[in-house]
Amino acid sequence: MRLAKQIAKHNRLYHAEDAPEISDAEYDALVRRNSELEEAFPHLIRADSPSRQVGHEVASSPLSKVTHEVRMMSLDNAFSDEEVEDFVARVRRFLSLAEDEPVAFTAEDKIDGLSCSLRYEQGKLVMAATRGDGQVGENVTANVAHIEDIPQQLPEGVPELFEVRGEVYMEKQAFTALNEAQEEAGGKLFANPRNAAAGSLRQKDASVTKARPLRFWAHGWGAASDVPGDTQSDVVAKLKDWGFPVSPDFRRCADVGGMLQAYRSIGEGRAGLPYEIDGVVYKVDRLDWQKRLGFVAKAPRWALAHKFPAERAETTVESIDIQVGRTGKLTPVGRLAPVLVGGVTVTNVTLHNRDEIARLGLREGDRVVIQRAGDVIPQVVDNLTREEDRPAYVFPDHCPECGSEAVAEEGEVDVRCTGGLICPAQRTERLKHFVSRGALDIEGLGEKTIDQFFALGWLESPADIFRLRKRREEILALEGWQEKSVDNLLASIEAKREPDAARMLFGLGIRHVGAVTARDLMKGLGDIHRLPEKALEIHAYRQEHPQAEGESEGKFTARMVEQIKAILEVRTDGIGMAVGFALADFFHEEHNRKVWDDLLSEVSPPLYKVATVDSEVAGKTVVFTGKLETMSRDEAKAQAERLGAKAAGTVSAKTDLVVAGPGAGSKLKKAADLGIEVIDEAGWAEIVAAAG
Ligand SMILES: [Zn+2]
Known part of the structure; x- marks a missing residue:
């Protein structure tokens, strides 16, 4: 599915490379389109669907990795009041609450930063890590030592173990000043404050972080030996007591009306804030309810991000460049006359493909409206000069990198270079993919090195990487390589002789x-x-x-x-x-x-082993029947899946276990006929509790 691939790509650019090509609003639109399709055609959901992923595996960087004890989630998004109302209704349904039972939510502004987890043991900061892909992040303990908002030591009486979660961010003014300084020094410019914060934090040399004015605020927690309170508001108040900045707009809302009011009042004050926010986050206030609601795929069922609409500006598309990717796909990129959108200078837009250019009737020299939401390189939403009488843009029918014919297969939008392995762009992009973090993860073999070795004819295919050791002397003779760096590179290649x-x-x-x-x-x-x-x-x-x-x-x-x-x-x-x-x-x-x-x-990849979930019902098929009294059917199914079991709708010879509540009828009888084990809801609760 093209859509899933597009999302995966933008996800990678945003999370792993701090170099997004499209706006958040556009990204969100892609994800939504994907979710809509999945809802309509659940049988088509891909195992690698973006709806099941969060963030991206961490990018090539010298920082060490940290596995999060409690996974760092991302949030589902809403764009309209109706979606917020639906969310509240879903929560009520899941918890099977009586109509007159109130559900309070917290609301706070969603700061556009970099998620971070701070681990305190006996009140002392022992580890700080970025989110990474949600399960494995990067160790930035040395870097956060330079962020004044982050206490190194918490006051007496805090839980033995407590992980504070929040966002590292850079204020707008500091971002502008940093980019000015970078420009003067001939350094890299950052697209927006979020990228600047990410780039400043994820530094091997923590003294670089020190020179960058980073801020932090807390909004949640991960692993904890004890949670000080029964509600989200209680704990956030505690975090504040312990010395963490929290959202100054944090509030508790009694109902959906209060939530939408919070959204509007925070939105109105947005332009005057010293930092960028891109929406409002709602969370179910009661923690026992949060626990029951649990998670679906990548996001908690008890929280929602209500996004602000995008910001727009006019500019000129000065030229259209074509980039060739790993699969040979030709991607058009619009080079813009620099324009300020919501405080950020924008110079590029991705135009995606031939159809997008046709849809916009876009040509070089056209005046366009571009849009960005809180972040990054935006999208073109309108062409203001499409009626002007000038010839249409002709999409290339040959690859700009190798001159081979470029064609779109029947039913495909994307135009691809047919050069295959004679196309240098495709070959180098494939090699780069092969050594990337999600794939073989070979440290020290960066994009520039691959380009260089490829140009020298040393890398024709992946196997050649493992023959580089024969070129040790030749590599040493190249500019910029020392004994140590060559040996490190060769060692990290050798370490992947038995790859996953x-x-x-x-x-x-x-x-x-x-x-x-x-x-x-x-x-x-x-x-x-x-x-x-x-x-x-x-x-x-x-x-x-x-x-x-x-x-x-x-x-x-x-x-x-x-x-x-x-x-x-x-x-x-x-x-x-x-x-x-x-x-x-x-x-x-x-x-x-x-x-x-x-x-x-x-290489010799060993046999592939599957990690198993440690629960009594892992790998088994469970059927729920009759009325469940302490939870909804959805919650029961979610519990089963979390324990590695499959929840089925009908009893058959494949069923391993039936959980029966009062009023169970034919299914219970069938289970008895087939000799299948039957337990009640309390018995199920014990299994869930035993698995932790
Ligand atoms: Zn080519």
Whole structure:
């Protein structure tokens, strides 16, 4: 699905590289479109769907990694009052509350910063980490020592262990001053305060952080030996007592009317604030309710970010450049006459593809309206001079990098260079992808190094990376390399001789095989060496089984998907025709087989092992029936999934456990007939409690 890929790309640019290409509003729109599609067609949800991911794996950087004890979540977004009302209604439904039972929420402004987790043990700051991908972040303990808002020591009487979570940010004025200084010194300019904060915090050399005026405010917590209060407001008040700045606009709202009022009053004061905010965050105030509501995919069910509308400005598109990516995709980029939008100077817009340019009727020299929301390089929303009589922009039909023909496949929007491996842009982009953090994660082999080694003819394919050790002397002879840096590079390459199979597979950049899909494939196959034969089996099956006459498209698809899953030995729903055929196409190409065999002559990925959830019902199929008294059916299902179990709707021979409440009828009888274990709600609660 193109949409999912686009989202993944922008996600990576934003979170891992601090270099977003599109506005937040535009990104949000992509994510929403994806969610809408998933809601309408749940059978099409991909395992690597953006709705199941948060942030991005951390970028290449010398900072060490930290695994969060409690995952750092992101928030679901709302853009209208109706969506906020729906959210409140969903919360009530989930908790199955009586109509007259009030639900209070907290509201506070959403500062546009970098999420950070601060771990205090016995009141002393022992670790500070960025969010990263939510599970693994970067260690910035030395860096936050220079942020005055962050206490190193908390007052007496605080819990033994407490992780404070909040945002590191830079005020608007400091951001402008920093960019002026950077410009004078010929340094890198930051697109916006958020990027400046991220770039300033994530520094190997903490003295750089010291020179940057960073601020912090707290809005939540992670792991804690004790939570001081029964509500969100209680704990935020405590955080303030302990010396943390919190949102000056923090308040408690008795109902949805109060929430929307908070949104409007905070929005009205927005322009006058010394920092950038991009919305208002609501949280269910009662912590026992937060706990019951839990999480769905990447976000808590008990919180919501209500975003502000985007800011707009007019400017001229001076030229349209074409960039060529790893898959050969030609992406047009508009170079703008610099313009200030909401306090940030903007010079580039991504134009996405040929269709987007056509939709806007865009040509070089056109006056356009651009839009950004709280952040980053924006989108073009309108072309003011489209009626002017000038020739239309002609999208290139040849690759600007290698001169090969560039075409769009039938039904595809994207124009791709057909040069494949003769195209230097594609080859280097693929190598960069192969060594990136989400893939093989080879430290020290950065983009510039790959470009340089590629130009020297040293890197033709991934396997060549593992032959660089034979070029030690040649590398040493290059400018900028010393004994130590060469040895570090070669050591980090050697450290990946037995790479994680799923990461290696992802690194090959086979179409439709994202990080999650690669993991699902390896969970099924175990041994990566079996993949080519499996892919060729799919290829043969496809040849032998064209759609039968009179067979419906849906039936044909279902049959194919079943066969593909059987061949690949996977059970995940995210793997179907697109993945199966992409694998078949890849391994059917003799050239790709060569690249594969060559790589496997250099590396030996061990058998893929699956981490199991430690609960009594992990891997089992559970059916809930009858009336549940302490929770809604949705909550019960969510608990089952969290414990690694599958919640099914009907009792069958595959069912392992039935949880029956009062009034359970035919399902209970069927369970008894099949000899399936039946427990009551209290018994279920014990299993949940035992798993922690
Ligand atoms: Zn090309």
